[in-house]
Amino acid sequence: MFSDADAAALYDVLNPWDPDRRADDGFYFPLVMGSESVLDVGCGTGAMLSLARERGHRGRLVGLDPDRAALDRARRRAEVEWVEGTAAEARSGAGFDLATMTGHAFQDLVTDQVVRDSLAAIHGTLRRGGRFVFETRHPQARAWEEWTASNPDDVVEVVDEAGRALRYWHDVDSVADDVVTIRGTVARLDGTVLRVFRESLRFLDVAALNGFLLEAGFEIEEQYGTWNREPITASSREIITVARRG
Template structure:
């Protein structure tokens, strides 16, 4: 067996937060530096907010996530300089209303876990309500034209040393692609292929026009749109849709 707590620790190993190494992390780190208060929607294990606090962010920082094990890791990894970060268990639709945040973010393609239209509308409305007028919402979603799901298969398994020094093999496999929704599994196994855990998830791949309509209906205007982490335009070769939206 592979516990939820171990899965949260493994997530950090597979997805280290490091603005010095990863352009996407640097993109968000710059936005956090500019904002006096930040709401991290789908914060996971809290690595981004912890680093922001350690680097001197003195304003209000809040992370919200439905994964209890991830939030437990976020709370217990606190060290010197991490005081005052708020951790809330809940979905994007549970964002606190009238919270007056200057910036809300969804990193790590967390936005794509909002699958149904009603879920998207409720989540965007809640994010807007948590922001002050003029506040910004920054997030990214994989561009459907890149068909990223075609790269998710057992042949691309990652071998690594996991929690407790256990040797692990991790891979993803697509089950179906229907109407812009990709259903896939993530498998954690031993190197010989003995399966320890299988997690199933769905991701929504939205075109720009559909995304912008949802944002407009929720009370946002598009401030900036990029096709890569260096703030280049969206092109026919872009793999990302990076959005900064401002609350009206």
């Protein structure tokens, strides 16, 4: 068996959170450390907020995620508030200085209504002038075309916490308008499949994304195409957004 707890542990192996070595983590971490109160929406196993606390953050840190197994793992780390729920269930009136959605979690908001409900809720959690910072893959880069077992860069071999040698890869099931549905497969090295994860991701372009943000009451403060804060161009793979509650 490959349990939900195994899946949460594997996520940390596949996605080690390290602001000293990873450009994306290094982008977010100073924002977190410089904010008195932070809500991490889609916090997963809680690596970012836990490290912030370890490195001396003394303010309020709250992680929100609907994945119970991931939160169970996060809750092993003390002095951070962990809340089970979706982005749309974020509690209004908390007055956070900063809300984040890292790891392309924003793309899990697939329908127009879910995007609207989630942005409205996140807006409501922020104090006036508070910022919402997140990223989404730019559709022009067509990242999903690289998610296949035939691409050696998409096949990862790791040893998990239980000492199992595993292989992980993706396959694309469908592309419908701006929604891509994928499978992530965990298998033993002999090919025995242990778990298949299915996920739908939405690829909004800049105009559509900004339309949703403005409708929710956000002001778009900055947008970048790279983690080095370079502008969005015709070759950008990311849309990195800093939005402010007006």
